[in-house]
Structures are given as structure tokens and as C-alpha cells.
Amino acid sequence: LERLKMVLAVLPDSKLIAELYKIRGNGRNDWPCEAMWNSFIASFLFEHPTTDALLRELRRNSQLRKLCGFQPKCKKQPDGAYKIYVAPSKSAYSNFLKNLMACQEELDRMFDALVEFMYENLEGFGEHLMADGKAIQSYATKLSESQKSGGRGEHDANWCKKTYTSSGENGEKKVKTVKWFGFRLHLIAEARYEMPVAFKVTKASNSERTENQNLLKTMKEEKPERIKKCEYMMEDKGYDGTDHITWLEQEGIKPIIDIRNCWKDGEETHRYQDTDLVYDYKGTVWYVNEAEERIKLAYKGYDKSTDSLRYGFKPQYQDNRIFRIKCEEDRRIFTPVARQSYKWKRLYNERSGIERMNGRIDRDYKFEKHTIRGLDKMRMFLTVSFIVYLGMAKAKIERGQKEHLCKLYA
Structure with a gap:
């Protein structure tokens, strides 16, 4: 509960709450939008895997209900008896999530405001960036054939097959193929602090390099100062390409990108x-x-x-x-930071931070095994996950703590 207080106190969510009330309009107002939003944030902090798990906790935990802002409701039943409701029903919460999906622009502004806070309050934030694509499997196993299935069917995901090639001890090539049905998270993050800076959610088949380049170009258009501050970009060999490297160097960013062997002549040198x-x-x-x-x-x-x-x-x-x-x-092959230098190897080792971030997304925020269906809903859940991620860090910074900022726990 103390962690929840910390996070709720620092989130810039006033405009979001106003938009939620605007969407609700003259509809039923049994449960305040503030309480619903606060409880949704709590579901991430307390690692509830589903809405049902959150609602069970709300019915059980009076302290959590009070902190979120829920007040008991007494309603008269058809038989004349009165029944007390202490937490929203599943259908009421589903309606809230539907309304929250319509507030994606406000959620994006909240995320960007928290990223801006990090740029202003953490020394050197944004100088070392890293990028990666993360597979997020759908809860479904195939596209729904029925349009009537609505939110219960999967209509947006698709299949992707990715091949990994590595070299064994004797130089022989090892090929590993991974196939999944679902979505892909394209993430740009700060390497030394392990915090998100920009992201995009797409179908699984979308190219990592193309979407990453689009994210960088959008950042240049909307936040050019962030591109100017970036000194190094760390990426794996999936992003290796002359056009991408040239673009980075033209923007004054030194590429630290693993290389693929594209020589077709078979020569070693x-x-x-x-x-x-x-x-x-x-x-x-x-x-x-x-x-x-x-x-x-x-x-x-x-x-x-x-x-x-x-x-x-x-x-x-x-x-x-x-x-x-x-x-x-x-x-x-020949980049401003030479591939054979100790500096290149030291900087490239920082890229392991994004693997740890991917692990937190799976483990702490429950995306390894989830029940989310649809691209819009997946985008909303990931945006709120990163808002909680950055909100916890902001709360720690305002308390004078500068270590372990990326961890979910205080």
C-alpha cells in the first residue's frame, strides 16, 4: 500500500481523469473514475495477472479499497432486500477498460511527461540509448473467424518466424528458429538507467529495424533535443544496415551495433x-x-x-x-567507435540492460502469460505498464533515492 501511495502521488493523471469522466458522460456513475484508475494502477504494482484477481483483492482488502477511493454501495434488490457492493462488478470494470482504451492519447502524454522528468532530473539521461524488439505472444492461438466475438476474440495478431544464427566453438553455424502468434514491442530505452524512452506496439510480423527507424524519426520531429543529446545507440545485429547506421551518424549518434556477415564471395578477408x-x-x-x-x-x-x-x-x-x-x-564495418576497441565492447555490454527490461515486462508486469486480446488493448496495457515503471522511479527520485530506480519494488 505504501508503494501504491508513492506512485499515485506522482502520476500526472488529472487530464486523464477528466477525459474519462467526459467519455462516461451521463452514464452510470456508481464507481468514481479516480477509484477505477487507482485500482488499475494497483493491479500492476501488486502483480495481479487478471481483472478477476484484482476484483477479488478489492472485495477482500478494505484498506486497498479505501486508498483507491471506493465507497460501499447499497442497492435494493427485486425481492425488496438490500445488498451492499464494496467493489465494481466485472462488467463495470470491462466498461472502464474500454473507456481507458479511448484515452490512449492522454496515456501517451502521461508517459512522455514522465520520460521528460527523467531527462530533467537524472544526470546524463538519454546519452546512451539502446533498442530491441520483444515478442509478446497472444492469449489466443489463431485469428477469430467470428466478428461477433468482440473483445473475446483475437482480430489483430499475426504470425512471425524469427531465425537466430550463431557460431559454435569450431566455427560451425547454429540456426535456431522461433515462431509465435501475437504482437511485437519495439522499445528504445536509456541504457545506464534501464528506463523506456519511446516504444511502439505492432503485429508480430512488423520489421524491428523499420519500426525502430520510424521511432527515431518521430523522436527527431517531436523531441529533437533528445536526438541531439544521444551519443551512442546500442543494438543487436538485427538492426545492422548501412542506411540505419548512416542516419545515426548524420545525427551525431555513434552506432554500437553488432554486425552480420553479408559477404557473398566466401572470402575471409x-x-x-x-x-x-x-x-x-x-x-x-x-x-x-x-x-x-x-x-x-x-x-x-x-x-x-x-x-x-x-x-x-x-x-x-x-x-x-x-x-x-x-x-x-x-x-x-568501420564505425567511429572501432569494433575491435575495448570501448566498443564496453558500450555494447550496456545493451544487456534491455534484456533485463524485457524480463521485467514478462515477470513483473505479467506479459509472459496474459489474457489480453487486440492491438489497441495491448497498446494500452503496455503504456500503463511503462507509466507505472516510470512512476515508481519518479517517486524514488523525489524521496532522494537514486539507486534501483528501474525495479518495481521500493
């Missing part, structure tokens, strides 16, 4: 122009001497004036020559 240097698709560079021996070169830094990477011999060779490879040779 390519020669750099008309020189004695060769390189592989991962960006490792060698010098080939007169005896046709390859000597691995050490990375010496990025030369911004010529947009090139500097390489040289290791100390034991007693050779002070410096070689430059222009990034335009292949912008996927």
Missing part, C-alpha cells in the same frame, strides 16, 4: 584499396608483409578530421607507421 592492408567483416585489420604473412594491427583511435580509423603495429614489432582506413570504405 578483403583488401583495403591498393594497400598492404586486409580486413574481415568484423573490422579486424592485418598488415600483409613481403613474405605474405599477416600481422594483426592494433587500433590507435578515430581521426574525426578525415573520418578514418587509425591502426598501427604492436610494440614488439618496433614499427611506428600509422595506417588510416576511411569509414566510407564500409560504414557497417
Whole structure:
């Protein structure tokens, strides 16, 4: 209950409540919109997997009802007897969720206001961003053939098949295929604080790279200062592509993106122009001497004036020559932060934060096993999940706490 008080006190929800009353209009007003909204927030904090579980807790827990704002209702029955209701019925709560889905724009504004709070109150927030796509399986297993099924049928989800390729200890390729029916969450998050910055929910088959690029372009149009503040973007090899990397570099963002082997000629190395240097698709560079021996070169830094990477011999060779490879040779391979540098590896390790965020979405917010159907409802539930995620962090910050901000628990 203390956690719920913390979160409710910091949420900028006044406009949302006003919109909910506007939608309700002259309809039944048995249960205040504030109480319904507060209880919905409580369902995320207390990890209730379904609406039924929340309603059972409300009927049992008088302290929770009081904190949310519910007052008992006494109604006369057809037989003349009186019955006391202490919590909403399932149908009343379903109507509330339907009205809340119509308030998606207000929910989006709440989410953005909380993200803006993080930019203003956390040092360096937004300098290191990371992106990933997350599969969210539908509660259903196929599209509903009947339009009469309404909210009980799945009419929006589709199938997606994703193939993962990795290399074994002996260099052999291992292929793993994952197939699911449902939706996909496209998420951009702050790497060091592990907090969401922007997201989009689509059908499962939508391209991760395309939707991620759309999110970044929208951010540039609506919040250009956030793009300007970003220094590094960490992503896995699914986002590897010349067009995406070029766009990031044009915006002053250094791409830290794992690479796919797109060489079709079967060669292990390519020669750099008309020189004695060769390189592989991962960006490792060698010098080939007169005896046709390859000597691995050490990375010496990025030369911004010529947009090139500097390489040289290791100390034991007693050779002070410096070689430059222009990034335009292949912008996927030669990025401003060299792939073979310790800095690249350190920054790419920060991307593991988004895997932890995905785990919290599944584990703490119950999306691993849910009963949500429909794209609009899925979007609404995920938006409120991130509002609770950021709301808990804001409450901790206002109390002077700067550690464990991304955890659901205080």
C-alpha cells in the first residue's frame, strides 16, 4: 500500500481523469473514475495477472479499497432486500477498460511527461540509448473467424518466424528458429538507467529495424533535443544496415551495433584499396608483409578530421607507421567507435540492460502469460505498464533515492 501511495502521488493523471469522466458522460456513475484508475494502477504494482484477481483483492482488502477511493454501495434488490457492493462488478470494470482504451492519447502524454522528468532530473539521461524488439505472444492461438466475438476474440495478431544464427566453438553455424502468434514491442530505452524512452506496439510480423527507424524519426520531429543529446545507440545485429547506421551518424549518434556477415564471395578477408592492408567483416585489420604473412594491427583511435580509423603495429614489432582506413570504405564495418576497441565492447555490454527490461515486462508486469486480446488493448496495457515503471522511479527520485530506480519494488 505504501508503494501504491508513492506512485499515485506522482502520476500526472488529472487530464486523464477528466477525459474519462467526459467519455462516461451521463452514464452510470456508481464507481468514481479516480477509484477505477487507482485500482488499475494497483493491479500492476501488486502483480495481479487478471481483472478477476484484482476484483477479488478489492472485495477482500478494505484498506486497498479505501486508498483507491471506493465507497460501499447499497442497492435494493427485486425481492425488496438490500445488498451492499464494496467493489465494481466485472462488467463495470470491462466498461472502464474500454473507456481507458479511448484515452490512449492522454496515456501517451502521461508517459512522455514522465520520460521528460527523467531527462530533467537524472544526470546524463538519454546519452546512451539502446533498442530491441520483444515478442509478446497472444492469449489466443489463431485469428477469430467470428466478428461477433468482440473483445473475446483475437482480430489483430499475426504470425512471425524469427531465425537466430550463431557460431559454435569450431566455427560451425547454429540456426535456431522461433515462431509465435501475437504482437511485437519495439522499445528504445536509456541504457545506464534501464528506463523506456519511446516504444511502439505492432503485429508480430512488423520489421524491428523499420519500426525502430520510424521511432527515431518521430523522436527527431517531436523531441529533437533528445536526438541531439544521444551519443551512442546500442543494438543487436538485427538492426545492422548501412542506411540505419548512416542516419545515426548524420545525427551525431555513434552506432554500437553488432554486425552480420553479408559477404557473398566466401572470402575471409578483403583488401583495403591498393594497400598492404586486409580486413574481415568484423573490422579486424592485418598488415600483409613481403613474405605474405599477416600481422594483426592494433587500433590507435578515430581521426574525426578525415573520418578514418587509425591502426598501427604492436610494440614488439618496433614499427611506428600509422595506417588510416576511411569509414566510407564500409560504414557497417568501420564505425567511429572501432569494433575491435575495448570501448566498443564496453558500450555494447550496456545493451544487456534491455534484456533485463524485457524480463521485467514478462515477470513483473505479467506479459509472459496474459489474457489480453487486440492491438489497441495491448497498446494500452503496455503504456500503463511503462507509466507505472516510470512512476515508481519518479517517486524514488523525489524521496532522494537514486539507486534501483528501474525495479518495481521500493
